[in-house]
Amino acid sequence: DTGVSQNPRHKITKRGQNVTFRCDPISEHNRLYWYRQTLGQGPEFLTYFQNEAQLEKSRLLSDRFSAERPKGSFSTLEIQRTEQGDSAMYLCASSFPGLAGGPYNEQFFGPGTRLTVL
Amino acid sequence: AQTVTQSQPEMSVQEAETVTLSCTYDTSESDYYLFWYKQPPSRQMILVIRQEAYKQQNATENRFSVNFQKAAKSFSLKISDSQLGDAAMYFCAYRGGNFNKFYFGSGTKLNVKP
Numbered sequence: 001d002t003g004v005s006q007n008p009r010h011k012i013t014k015r016g017q018n019v020t021f022r023c024d025p026i027s028e029h030n031r032l033y034w035y036r037q038t039l040g041q042g043p044e045f046l047t048y049f050q051n052e053a054q055l056e057k058s059r060l061l062s063d064r065f066s067a068e069r070p071k072g073s074f075s076t077l078e079i080q081r082t083e084q085g086d087s088a089m090y091l092c093a094s095s096f097p098g099l100a101g102g103p104y105n106e107q108f109f110g111p112g113t114r115l116t117v118l
Numbered sequence: 119a120q121t122v123t124q125s126q127p128e129m130s131v132q133e134a135e136t137v138t139l140s141c142t143y144d145t146s147e148s149d150y151y152l153f154w155y156k157q158p159p160s161r162q163m164i165l166v167i168r169q170e171a172y173k174q175q176n177a178t179e180n181r182f183s184v185n186f187q188k189a190a191k192s193f194s195l196k197i198s199d200s201q202l203g204d205a206a207m208y209f210c211a212y213r214g215g216n217f218n219k220f221y222f223g224s225g226t227k228l229n230v231k232p
Contacts, residue, residue: 004162033219042122042209042222043163056218091163093220106153107220109163 004110006092012116013082020078021113025094032075033107034067035091036060043091049075082117089114120145122212124223131200132231138185139195139226141210149215152186152193157225158206166208169193197228205230 005024013019025032030051035043046065047057051072061067064082069075079086093107121144131137143152154166169177169186177184181201185194197204210223 035220035222040224042124042211042224043220044222045219048219106165106168108165109155111162 023092
């Protein structure tokens with residue numbers, strides 16, 4: 001396993017179009033997170049899954065955003081009716097919660113999908 | 119809500135020298151974890167070092183060490199013997215004790231001069 005993968009790496013779309021991103025976590029990780037990172041800022045939390053259950057959504061996740069993880073493996077993030085303000089890097093991360101301490105606290109990040117809305 | 123503040127948008131260090139990146143955070147939780155992540159240009163974020171709040175001893179990973187001051191809610195990163203490959207954005211991150219989301223600072227861009 002080479003880590004968290006995300007596709008596509010880059011997406012350019014016109015305002016009003018729908019886009020979908022995919023994240024494949026590390027195989028034994030049951031938690032999956034989506035973050036958004038704008039230029040010059042740190043990542044901001046959007047949502048996270050434990051297995052197939054979506055357990056928390058940020059207020060940043062408007063009604064135009066939807067995320068799924070249908071079989072508890074890969075996840076998709078869809079943005080409907082894109083706006084220029086949606087332009088950002090969308091990061092996916094996964095983790096394996098276990099005993100406190102050690103490697104189980106770490107979130108492993110993918111390379112991100114850079115979205116540009118024209 | 120938890121907040122993480124990195125007050126140094128950009129720093130520079132000479133190769134082989136030592137540099138310290140600052141981070142402060144605000145929380146009412148007693149059980150939490152702190153992290154430094156490195157994000158090289160156009161590459162994915164990787165973990166540099168982690169610190170459990172219940173541990174008094176500062177974490178160390180080779181040339182990277184932290185100064186964790188729990189009462190002051192401060193978590194600085196020291197990079198010794200800086201190398202050209204250390205040039206990147208560095209993000210301080212906080213996570214509560216419930217294995218959920220991270221809160222990130224705005225980042226510090228580290229330049230390493232040869």
